[in-house]
Amino acid sequence: MPKFIVADDHPLFRGALVQALRQHFADAEVIQAEDVDSLQKQVQTHSDADLLLLDLHMPGANGFSGLIFINGQYPQIPVMVVSANEQGSIIHQAIEYGAAGFLPKSSPPEMIGSAIEKVLKGEIWLPADLPPADALDNDDKAAIAEVVASFTPQQFRVANMLADGLLNKQIAYEMDVTEATVKAHLTAIFRKLGVHSRTQAVLAMNQLDISPPQINN
Numbered sequence: 001m002p003k004f005i006v007a008d009d010h011p012l013f014r015g016a017l018v019q020a021l022r023q024h025f026a027d028a029e030v031i032q033a034e035d036v037d038s039l040q041k042q043v044q045t046h047s048d049a050d051l052l053l054l055d056l057h058m059p060g061a062n063g064f065s066g067l068i069f070i071n072g073q074y075p076q077i078p079v080m081v082v083s084a085n086e087q088g089s090i091i092h093q094a095i096e097y098g099a100a101g102f103l104p105k106s107s108p109p110e111m112i113g114s115a116i117e118k119v120l121k122g123e124i125w126l127p128a129d130l131p132p133a134d135a136l137d138n139d140d141k142a143a144i145a146e147v148v149a150s151f152t153p154q155q156f157r158v159a160n161m162l163a164d165g166l167l168n169k170q171i172a173y174e175m176d177v178t179e180a181t182v183k184a185h186l187t188a189i190f191r192k193l194g195v196h197s198r199t200q201a202v203l204a205m206n207q208l209d210i211s212p213p214q215i216n217n
Contacts, residue, residue, distance in 0.1 A: 005042050007033040008055040024113030036060030040153055043074050056083045062163045063209035064097050065148050069156050071098040072149025080119050090210055097145055101125035141207050147192045158185040163205040
């Protein structure tokens with residue numbers, strides 16, 4: 001019986017994806033997560049999952065950071081990105097960061113099933129009309145991705161709240177810890193990133209950010 005984790009903050013799309021999975025894999029177990037915090041709990045509980053279907057724009061993550069962190073902490077779980085952001089550069093970057101495939105949210109249900117079947121067989125699935133990747137210098141991004149993959153769950157939460165512009169006292173409130181604990185996490189984050197200030201850390205994390213998908217009226 002295959003086990004899937006579906007991580008998306010939009011209940012309607014998450015429900016539609018769960019329905020598509022159950023139609024194609026009748027005996028599947030499907031676990032859901034609506035943000036990065038709940039996703040961390042689910043992957044800890046269900047570390048034997050066969051596939052994680054992950055939206056790039058999840059609350060608690062900064063662009064590709066969620067994908068990178070999950071790949072670093074749970075390398076045994078293949079991650080297929082499911083996103084409305086269908087730019088070729090975004091798709092290629094997701095694969096560079098370890099995604100096992102990229103499924104556009106515009107995909108019809110029958111394509112969802114066949115794409116997931118291929119990923120479960122160990123193949124990388126990409127849209128058929130995907131243009132070639134541009135030749136870009138990604139050395140800095142790769143180095144930052146390696147650091148993010150090494151973060152502890154608490155460091156990951158702090159780093160993303162820092163990137164969102166939260167102050168130490170706000171981070172402490174959100175995490176229900178003392179400001180001293182937050183400062184200790186920041187010290188470790190700065191050391192891992194090789195930076196010396198909040199501004200430098202934010203700039204480093206923002207290299208993993210992506211623009212939200214454009215919605216045409």
